[in-house]
Amino acid sequence: MTALEEIRKLYFNTTKATVKKDIARAIDLLKGMTSEEEREKAAVYMDGLSQMRSEWGKK
Helix, strand or coil: CCHHHHHHHHHHHCCCCCHHHHHHHHHHHHHCCCCHHHHHHHHHHHHHHHHHHHHHHCC
16 A cells, blocks of 8 residues: 555544544655655645544534
């Protein structure tokens, strides 16, 4: 599985309980990407994960 595929999987499977851990893993994967094109594609999922963290973190 490529880093992009794993980030995509994290995005679709994240839950309120796992979002912080999933974002940390996605960031690690993003750092390892060498292709700018791949990073741009991953940015969509990263943004979505960030939005989920913001929404679920509100009390």
